[in-house]
Amino acid sequence: MPKNMALYDASFGFIPYGPVLRVQRYAVNTAPVLNFSPGDVVLPGGAIVSTPKGYLMDVLDAVVIVTATPALGAITSVEDEDGAPLQYMAAGRVGNGTIAGYLMIADHPDQIYLAQEDDGGSVAIDLVDGSMNADIASATVDAPNTETGRSTQQIDSSSIATTATLTIKLIRPHEDDIPAVDASPYVRWVCQINEHHYGDTIVGVT
């Protein structure tokens, strides 16, 4: 029985929708400022780190995702410094003193995701805005839902625009959700990353 989830504020971050095209392992440096949880879209850190699982690229652990900055992808799972699964990685985690742990990230630039729009001040994304770009809204230091361990990132409804430097591109609403109703504005949208680190002619990261 389809359920119109636009009625419920139940964010879950960004989860791969349809085939998962690629997942790769990345490192989190010790004592990160941010929390990291499944569903978080993260930024590349710009350095290679020596870890027990080899040399890996790190992720940016100091600031949440911001507009006009190419993203790396969304976290699919979190591991501690020994590779054991974590519900989420809490800010400040020390790990082995070099890395706090690992993130498995769906980092293919064509990966499609599902994410909930925020209420944008109680105004849902309009139908005529449904092919536009948008930014991601993050909680302070990417705080997760500590009960479920899921990301609380959402599509920032009020950022909808045709601007090329916004982080994601909307594709369509989830088939069970009724979009563009201001009284029930938590529609799940199928979307993809518009500004991707592995996109074309993208600057490197230091």
Added chain:
Amino acid sequence: MIADHPDQLFLAQEDGATNAIDLNEGSMNANILSGTLQATGSTYRSTQQIDSDTAANTAALNVKLIRPHENDIPADDDNPYCRWVCTLNEHFYGDTIAGV
């Protein structure tokens, strides 16, 4: 036959001249270095390499570095031939690319 998908990952050796790629350059872009007329010696394999000295954050470089091969120790100037997992940053079938 050409692996021509714009998101294809590749493995290539850095040329190590003048120095190995540093760890803090491992998410940068770089250019490809080719031999004259692609002379291949006895193996007939390509001699193309990642041009270590070109590692920079410039958008208009050929490849984007992702990480070193799991068996190689990077950033060692005495052993500077690290293999890198990389992808083409400037691809003919990429987005907003001029026709030819």
